[in-house]
Amino acid sequence: MKTNATKWLAVILCICLVMGLAAGCNREGSGGNNSSNNGTPSGGGSNSGSGSGNGSGNEELDYVELKMWLVGDKPEGFDDVYAEVNKILKEKVNATVKVDWLSWADEGTNYPLLFSGGDDFDMIFTASSWGHFEQTVGLGGFLALEPEFIQKYAPDVWAVEPEAAWTQATIDGNIYMLPANFIEVTPDVVAIRGDLMKKYGFDDIASYDQLLDFYKACADDGIYGNSVGSSSVIWLWAESNGLRYVSGAPDAGVLIQYYANDPNNLELDYLLDDPKFTQFCYDMKELADAGCWPSDVLSTTQDRQDGLLSGRGASMVWNHMTCQIYANQANAEHPDWDINIYNIMPEQKYAATKYINGGIGINAASKNPERAMMVYNLFATDQDIQDLTQLGIKGVNWEETDDGRYQIIEGKAYNTSNNWGWRNLDIMRTEYQANPSAVDTKVNELAQYFLDNVKPDHPLDNFAFDTTSVSTQFAAVEAAMGTYFDPLINGLVDDVDTTLAQFRSALESAGIQDLLTELQKQVDEFVAK
Amino acid sequence: MKQHLSNPPEASVQKKIPSGKLGRFGKRVIRNKILLLMILPAVIYTIVFAYYPMTGVVMAFKKYNYRDGIWGSPWNGIENFRFFFKSGQAGTVIRNTVLYNVAFILVGTVTQMAVAIFLTEIRSKHFRKISQSMMFLPYFISWVIVGVMAFNIFSDDFGFLNKLLVAMGFKKISFYITPKAWPFILVFFEMWKGVGYGSVMYLAAIMGVDTSIYEAAALDGCNVFQRIFYVTIPSIMPTVIILFLMSVGRIFKGNFDMFYNLVGTNGNLFNYTDVIDTLSFRALISSKDFGMSAAVGLFQSVLCFITVVLANRLVKAYDPDYALF
Known part of the structure; x- marks a missing residue:
């Protein structure tokens, strides 16, 4: 009886030991993979950093993959759309973005964990108040963006963004967000x-x-x-x-x-x-x-x-x-x-929303902040990327009308989500409705009325x-x-x-x-x- | 058992090895190396998953920020603990937490033991297996789902219970603005969900009881109840006490999943349902103050630690063999 028990104990402990070892190996293995993955972009990043330091007109950018977190649930067809986006990014700034989603269900807890847990990412969606902007700045999570830095790496954004947007994005004298050039009047x-x-x-x-x-x-x-x-x-x-x-x-x-x-x-x-x-x-x-x-x-x-x-x-x-x-x-x-x-x-x-109601923050620990800025510059000012992230793929999800508006292809609408960090009112398309309902007509009237009566x-x-x-x-x-x-x-x-x-x-x-x-x-x- | 261990075969061995550089400790290590090697995984596991993370409690005394990290952030004294007492709800939530846990422990132990005993007394094997599985199933349902189920039982319009009341000609009861109903509802769901899982331990303990005692009892003419009260229950008492001590160790921790999913942010019910964990969740979810969250956790753990030590002392005074440590 007793020897039996001892045997069993030994067997159980051995199993524990083996499982422990296996688990340890797994964790080490994946850790190793991660660090080797990280190794490449970080090496590229430091190279590109010195490269662009030598001269801003430097054409020889090393390829980097940037990581961006968005808040929300990944829409259907997202991967196809971002494959197109990445083609453009690769061609213009030799970079691609890998997007991960923080779902609505748990973004409240997971958002701060990305920073405290040391997740290796470059850009993240943020918004005043509901999008954790002030809290994250308070905890030192975002990179402070010098105006010269923005002008150098995101010149088009600097050009289109109104003064008020930068004022709103400033906390304690530093800019911490790239706010979308977008406001709406939505009482x-x-x-x-x-x-x-x-x-x-x-x-x-x-x-x-x-x-x-x-x-x-x-x-x-x-x-x-x-x-x-x-x-x-x-x-x-x-x-x-x-x-x-x-x-x-x-x-x-x-x-x-x-x-x-x-x-x-x-x-x-x-x-x-x-x-x-x-x-x-x-x-x-x-x-x-x-x-x-x-x-x-x-x-x-x-x-x-x-x-x-x-x-x-x-x-x-x-x-x-x-x-x-x-x-x-x-x-x-x-x-x-x-x-x-x-x-x-x-x-x-009626109050208009603030510019900082949606924007992108650069992770203070990002290894490639310059490249992230260049990518953001395209997201916010490139017509093709705007169209892709707002409407999906042209010809698949929507058609352009003669006057430059868009018409959804019946049943093929791309239900975009969280393109809010880089919407640009100057180049966003408006919808062409073939058969507006009574509600649509009223809403269009109201929208115009609200816009005409924005509060001082x-x-x-x-x-x-x-x-x-x-x-x-x-x-x-x-x-x-x-x-x-x-x-x-x-x-x-x-x-x-x-x-x-x-x-x-x-x-x-x-x-x-x-x-x-x-x-x-x-x-x-x-x-x- | 104890005698076995303390009667040392080592004593004879010890004489043969001359006391060299290693000393007593080293020699004992060498002698017991196989046993020590066997316990090593457990020790490593405990250090990595219990002791190493415990260093994070320094956060409770720090004004944490991302840039400086856990160790570099500036010290903050006991500032992080103050919000909890300032909120004016501290008394209520501590009372609720403890009372709910006491209720869960008492009602839980009794129902789980009863179920275990009934199951062993059932003769039909099929019936026993089926009923045990049925009781075990709720354990696998997440509290999120249970919360939705509860809403569909107790809500005003869709609520099964209210529909039943109306159909029988009674008036509706608005459960969601009747805080007094909730201690019963919460205890009920906790029991419903935990009874199958909890009874497994007791079942195992009952199976371990020496069958010769039952035979002797049968020969002496015991009936079913005598068998249960004079043989089964005293035999599983050590298990009951160990499980009791382990649940006492969590007495200041509210089951956040359960309270949050069943009650949510319904302020009307908070006087009877708010526990430490839900209060601190509400207070800190928007400000994301890591230091304060850590402070609440530490506060709970220290209280639990004190309670479990005291409880263990009491048990020890009653019967030293039952104590955990």
Whole structure:
């Protein structure tokens, strides 16, 4: 019995040993492969570096493969498109790019890991706030780009990019992003069921108050006004009050807004001190109690469009382009619904997105920053690469019309994703629609209307809050937010006043005052400049 | 067993080797080289995967940035720990974490033992195998899926339970704004998912019980219940205690997957469902402060360490043979 047990133990340990060795070999093997792979481009890189150091007009560039990370999910047909892109890059700057994707599901955690884990890459998509730009700069992840460096290696980008873009991409005096030459005016609009509007006696919905009335009318009729709750309605509320939140402070940033439409008003609006916000919470409580959305919205896995598409909800809130897609889809399936797009703040001026809402950052640890700049230069200014990354392959995915617009080949559309880092409005093509629907016509009108009514520049538009000196308070505030904020703005609390008081005291103990003081200080310094 | 080990065959060997340069330790190493060689992989494994990464805890005391890396970043004192206590939720989440784990350990141990005992008492081999597999299956379902399943059971409109209630003429229950229901829901899903897997250990322990004891018990006229309570349970007590001590070692760690997927960002439920891990996730996901994340982890580990040492002491006081160390 005992010898048997010993034998078995020995066998098991031997198996462990062998497996351990095998695993070790594997890891070493792949590690070796990696380093040898890396060895080549790095050697090439240092050569090319010295080569271009000798003279910028040097034609003899060594071949390098650059690695670029994009955020999003890889679209179908991507490899074919990038094979074409690489042909152009190879011919013009003797380089190719290898693109890897950080999927939406886990980009939040994996993005910082690329930097901390020492992944060997050259370029990465970034965007202010939602695209980790400020955080990564704060942690030293991006290469600081000297203007001379940009002028030398990406001269065309330097030429087309407006001054404001570089100002926005500057943090602490250094440029850290190659922002796309692209802005759009995309305020939130509402896609609403026309049949229900007629049923409840609404000719038009053109104000925030009318929208709330419509929600209530829907609830009386037993249909949800907005099936995903009012987490999206708060944007409408803020925008229709001319408020916009201070960038650089994700999540908790929503608490601190500024009067973006009035350039002379530099005051900060702390929502808990704003009676309008208290009123908003009351309104939402009234709507929630009336049954304008289900009580499980805070845990729902539904997207904003799902309620509208399935018929549970009567409307959805999003920007006009997204609303257009889903309104057309729902109308195609249910012609009697007569969905159209409504702008509930016609008297407002509209904010354009920032240039740094999409761009490319160069990894501070990149071995070939010069070559990355040259490649970016082509991405952003070469007509063929723009077309490829926006529309796919000409003749396969789209056709050029006589006036230089594009027409999608039926059923062959290339669903591009994340070409946002190098979109260039100067050379992007516009679409030719053969049979525009009622929604398409309305959206085109709206888009033009928004463009014609862009708000004046506000000094704080280009401001970004640097939270490094108050990171403790910031994290504590973020932790306190989750418990109170979402229930409050969705009206899912027993008593608005009690919850507001609890929220306020939680924020106070978390140090919101330190945050506000620091923010005010930075704002004052920023404005003084 | 213990006597065997301490009764040294070495004593006789020791006399034959003259005490040279190697000394006592060296000699023992040489003598036991085969055994030491056999344990080597485990030691290497532990060093590489447990002790080496542990040096990362210095991050808890640093203001980390990418450029300087883990070792070069400037020191930060205990600044990283402050946010957790400043948030005002620390008390709630520590309480929740511990209470949930206590509930999981107690309910879990009882159900897993019960299942193991039932399975061994079942005579039909086919029925036993099938029911064991059925109970094991949920272990393989990820918490993401379980979260979706829970939503489809408890939601207002699609919820199976609410549809059932309405069909039977009752009023709907809005589970997602009723925090008090969630401790039960969470414990239920944890049990449902873990019972098959957890009972395997106990099954193995029961199989290891000497059959002659059962024969003796049968001769003495034991009925089923006497057999279970006087033979089976006392015999597997050492296993129960070891598993108990191992779960106590995790008592301050919330199962992030489970809480996040079942509750998500639903603030209404946080008073009853927020655990240390979910709170720090929410606090740090947007700022990506590595130092603070490391600080929370370290804080949990230190608390767990203290608890497990204390628990082990208690067990030792009760019966030294049961203790882990």
